[in-house]
Amino acid sequence: MAKFSIGIDYGTESARALLLNLETAEEVASSTMNYPHGVMDEKLPDGTVLPQDWALEHPDDYIEVLKKIIPDVIIKSGINKDDVVGIGIDFTACTMLPIKKDGTPLCDLPEYKSNPHAYVKLWKHHAAQPEANMLNKIASERGEDFLARYGGKISSEWLIPKIWQILNEAPDIYEEADKFIEATDWVILKLTGNERRNSCTAGYKAIWHKRKGYPSKEFFKSLDERLENVVDEKLSRDIYPLGTKAGELTEEMAEMIGLKPGIAVAVGNVDAHVSLPAVGVTSPGKMVMIMGTSICHVVLGDKEVEVPGMCGVVEDGIVPGFYGYEAGQSAVGDIFAWFVDNCVPDDYKKEAQERGVSVHQLLTEKASKLKPGESGLLALDWLNGNRSVLVDADLTGLILGLTLRTKPEEIYRALIESTAYGTRMIIDTFNEYGIKIDELYACGGLPEKNPMLMQIYADVTNLEIKVSKSNQTPALGAAMFGAVAAGRENGGFDSIFEAAKVIPKLKDETFKPISENVEIYEKLFQEYKLLHDYFGRGANDVMKRLKKIKEVVSDVREPKTTCI
Numbered sequence: 085m086a087k088f089s090i091g092i093d094y095g096t097e098s099a100r101a102l103l104l105n106l107e108t109a110e111e112v113a114s115s116t117m118n119y120p121h122g123v124m125d126e127k128l129p130d131g132t133v134l135p136q137d138w139a140l141e142h143p144d145d146y147i148e149v150l151k152k153i154i155p156d157v158i159i160k161s162g163i164n165k166d167d168v169v170g171i172g173i174d175f176t177a178c179t180m181l182p183i184k185k186d187g188t189p190l191c192d193l194p195e196y197k198s199n200p201h202a203y204v205k206l207w208k209h210h211a212a213q214p215e216a217n218m219l220n221k222i223a224s225e226r227g228e229d230f231l232a233r234y235g236g237k238i239s240s241e242w243l244i245p246k247i248w249q250i251l252n253e254a255p256d257i258y259e260e261a262d263k264f265i266e267a268t269d270w271v272i273l274k275l276t277g278n279e280r281r282n283s284c285t286a287g288y289k290a291i292w293h294k295r296k297g298y299p300s301k302e303f304f305k306s307l308d309e310r311l312e313n314v315v316d317e318k319l320s321r322d323i324y325p326l327g328t329k330a331g332e333l334t335e336e337m338a339e340m341i342g343l344k345p346g347i348a349v350a351v352g353n354v355d356a357h358v359s360l361p362a363v364g365v366t367s368p369g370k371m372v373m374i375m376g377t378s379i380c381h382v383v384l385g386d387k388e389v390e391v392p393g394m395c396g397v398v399e400d401g402i403v404p405g406f407y408g409y410e411a412g413q414s415a416v417g418d419i420f421a422w423f424v425d426n427c428v429p430d431d432y433k434k435e436a437q438e439r440g441v442s443v444h445q446l447l448t449e450k451a452s453k454l455k456p457g458e459s460g461l462l463a464l465d466w467l468n469g470n471r472s473v474l475v476d477a478d479l480t481g482l483i484l485g486l487t488l489r490t491k492p493e494e495i496y497r498a499l500i501e502s503t504a505y506g507t508r509m510i511i512d513t514f515n516e517y518g519i520k521i522d523e524l525y526a527c528g529g530l531p532e533k534n535p536m537l538m539q540i541y542a543d544v545t546n547l548e549i550k551v552s553k554s555n556q557t558p559a560l561g562a563a564m565f566g567a568v569a570a571g572r573e574n575g576g577f578d579s580i581f582e583a584a585k586v587i588p589k590l591k592d593e594t595f596k597p598i599s600e601n602v603e604i605y606e607k608l609f610q611e612y613k614l615l616h617d618y619f620g621r622g623a624n625d626v627m628k629r630l631k632k633i634k635e636v637v638s639d640v641r642e643p644k645t646t647c648i
Contacts, residue, residue: 109586
């Protein structure tokens with residue numbers, strides 16, 4: 085009798101469940117649900133206005149979606165729910181929240197429902213940049229060795245800056261919180277009743293090291309005397325390896341989501357990192373690009389080296405026995421969505437509607453007819469700051485070369501090319517510092533939707549790109565880890581390496597570099613690199629000066645504008 089595992093992928097806008105047949109490796113059924121509250125970047129549910137650079141979510145949504153997507157995959161598949169032996173989850177990160185000892189989020193307490201700091205701070209919450217800047221300055225002055233493991237800077241997206249922001253701006257929330265916890269670990273707590281903080285988010289997002297632990301109390305005290313005991317008082321030193329069992333599904337949760345109690349639940353994971361074994365990558369030299377609203381670039385190494393601008397290197401952070409390296413771009417699909425939502429003329433939208441295609445499809449069709457360099461445009465892909473290799477959320481976007489004859493599809497293609505150049509910067513930096521990238525793998529929503537984009541990436545990087553056959557790769561990886569938590573004796577696997585040999589599937593078609601395009605894109609990339617360094621490394625901080633002027637003029641974010 086076949087056994088099954090369920091992978092749950094918590095993304096930025098929605099969550100999806102995938103039912104995996106562990107005998108045939110078939111993805112039997114999937115289900116997706118948008119978060120009821122969505123991403124809150126302008127106001128809270130009660131109308132409380134949010135300042136600039138905030139991005140929040142409501143933790144209740146993370147449980148609410150399970151009530152729909154889990155029963156949905158069982159009904160769609162027609163299987164017996166008793167044949168589900170494992171559950172695994174992955175999450176965007178760092179996505180964190182303050183909770184009470186019993187797991188209650190502070191935003192669920194009536195007295196805090198209007199306080200933004202009581203909610204989930206999403207990964208792309210960048211309002212802790214002042215704290216990140218000060219942390220990096222103090223750590224550098226003290227000679228803290230952990231900085232090198234994160235490319236020289238701790239991002240405003242990571243855990244400690246976000247906690248420090250809460251302490252600075254809402255000390256009552258800091259005091260009221262018994263714990264600050266990653267959302268993936270909080271969902272595991274809700275599913276099993278056990279607090280099992282995973283090594284992936286701890287290592288990449290919370291400055292934890294497998295051999296050294298967290299930074300010293302003295303360091304945290306140097307940030308703020310009130311943070312001296314933050315690890316022991318608000319976090320935990322008990323960190324659990326990926327692939328281990330966090331516990332079993334409780335009776336209460338089993339009844340709520342329509343499964344049997346006692347199912348093995350894996351320790352939580354990160355959406356990018358869980359994707360490596362899901363595309364069959366369990367050895368060095370192969371970079372996996374998880375391509376969606378943003379891109380995470382993840383690669384394995386057999387040694388620990390310092391790579392400028394990387395998001396982190398963590399021993400056993402992706403699979404056991406290897407060092408996992410992470411870099412990334414803060415906005416990719418989000419950039420294209422911004423352009424379509426704000427900068428496309430009505431006649432394009434009308435044409436797309438009449439033809440029954442999306443505006444993205446129409447722009448892609450038109451942009452595909454352009455040759456590399458034909459538009460005369462060059463863009464910087466920093467519309468949501470730069471995660472790698474500059475690690476600076478205060479940087480902003482730029483489009484160079486506009487004329488009165490510039491067409492929307494030319495801008496659209498230039499924006500796509502800019503994100504490919506950003507990926508090339510990351511690859512070149514890894515290669516320069518001894519982590520060789522010989523192969524590229526892609527998964528996520530973008531490879532499925534836009535072959536033109538993938539060809540541009542192949543041409544810009546001059547590397548062949550292999551693509552996952554699954555369009556739910558993180559959920560597939562989560563299901564694989566759920567099967568490992570269940571173990572072979574229950575129909576699962578004894579290791580993630582064992583699972584990675586039989587579960588993943590790649591498409592037959594790959595994207596190979598086109599030599600004439602490679603030659604032109606090499607010239608364009610060198611121009612991109614000049615702009616990248618000029619605006620990103622301090623020669624001209626005009627982007628930051630403009631941002632400060634904007635902050636002075638208005639205390640709250642202005643309504644979104646439309647390009648004319």
